[in-house]
Amino acid sequence: MDITLIMRSEDINNLKGRVAVVIDVLRATSTMVTALRNGAEAVVPFLSPEDARAFFQSHDGDYLMCGERGGVKLPGFHLGNSPLEYRRDVIAGKTLLMTTTNGTRAIRGCEAAEEVLIGSTLNAHAVAKRIKEIDKSAALVCAGTKGNFSLDDFAAAGAIIKYLTKMCKVSLADSAQAALLLTEQHNLRSIFNQSLHGQRLVELGFEKDVDYCSQLATMDLIAEFDGVSIHLI
Amino acid sequence: MDITLIMRSEDINNLKGRVAVVIDVLRATSTMVTALRNGAEAVVPFLSPEDARAFFQSHDGDYLMCGERGGVKLPGFHLGNSPLEYRRDVIAGKTLLMTTTNGTRAIRGCEAAEEVLIGSTLNAHAVAKRIKEIDKSAALVCAGTKGNFSLDDFAAAGAIIKYLTKMCKVSLADSAQAALLLTEQHNLRSIFNQSLHGQRLVELGFEKDVDYCSQLATMDLIAEFDGVSIHLI
Secondary structure, eight states: OOOEESGGGGGGGOOSSSEEEETTTHHHHHHHHHHHHHTEEEEOOOOOOHHHHHHHOOOOOOEEEEEEEETEEEESSSSSSOGGGGHHHHTTTTTEEEEEEEEHHHHHHTTTBBBEEEOOOHHHHHHHHHHHTSSOOEEEEEEETTOOOHHHHHHHHHHHHHHHHSSSOOOOOOHHHHHHHHHHHSOHHHHHHHHHHHHHHHHHHHHHHHHHHHHSOOOOOOOOOOOSOOEEE | OOOEEESSSSOOOBTTEEEEEEEHHHHHHHHHHHHHHHTSEEEEOOOOOHHHHHHHHOSSSSSEEEEEEEEEOOTSBBSSOOOGOOHHHHHHOEEEEEOSSSSSHHHHHHTBBSSSEOSSSSSSHHHHHHHHTTTTTTEEEOOBTBBBHHHHHHHHHHHHHHHHHHHHHOEOHHHHHHHHHHOOOOOHHHHOOOHHHHHHHHHOOOHHHHHHHHOOOOOOOEEOOSSOOOOEE
16 A cells, blocks of 8 residues: 655645545644544534634524634634533534635645545544555655645654554655654654744743644544535544 | 754755765765875766766866766766775766765755765765864764665764764754764764665675775775865865
């Protein structure tokens, strides 16, 4: 099974017939899997705050507007992008209309893929199992940060690849091999500390989020984007 | 001083006012610094074999046609892309008309930069010293392989960054930090072994080239591309 890694959303290409795993580990995809684990019905990714707001205003139902720009909760939105906000008592049974700077754009960009999975360190082992099960070529899609390579996403991809190499025989593109070599030797929390995005979140007061998002394989769940919304499978 | 890393020639951007260090460690840039160390007058990079051939046929002088496609010496050319061919008795005093699959393209792509240096592991320490001396933002430009990220170039960039972080205070973009973290923990030769390009060269019978190109800081020399040719400074 061929495994490649895409460094930034801008480089998304050639996903037809492949499984795509979207990773925006600080924090969008970590928040999504946390929300679904805690009982959210589904997550609908929106490219812009305006789109999410327009949907919310024109639909009745158990919806919450969620997301950030510049790491901070959007004005008038119910929730920001901290996974710690997404407690069961707040979000169980709700459908989350979510827009973030990098993550939701990366997810929308993967629509050509055979299957789009939501990846994070939290569900890294479960994602690796799913890739093995589907038994097709896979691309780990690092969202990046505003068009730049993001070390935290790269390391989280490495964590998934590490599990995968233990489960089955894989053929790694150099990009995937580089992420694996990096993750093999360094602790994820310490890598996140050295990423500009991790440092920025700590400055904004979100150190606990960075701690939370660096936990490895705490959730045995798979979240899939079906072209409209993200839900557990 | 800001240090960033560009993953592939295709991503070259924003070089104005910066120093660019082009790295195609297996083997073009390693071959170029070797040739200059062994007395070549200059190296002129050409995008295509046809361009190199046309120049050779229309100019009198001490020229040699050099380069490869698919790792193999071009038909009718004097030399291929193995640094071990570039012995003093073969190339001293000659000007080399060189075309390679990835390296010469990356060099030509950096023309907007303030200064374009030729980087390899062989002269990694000297390149780091030069970046410190110029004291401007720098971009390490990994040539990549046919549009793909190449682990060997990334690791060689990491080796330069490692020297640089010991010489002066630098601010590393995530891309540069990732290369540093990778190189800190792994032996260069073993990384080259795990790169697809390194493996391909071994299959083609160039194992000694891979050994040679993984040597660290054996040459205290700086080669610069002035928009026309590459020469020692």
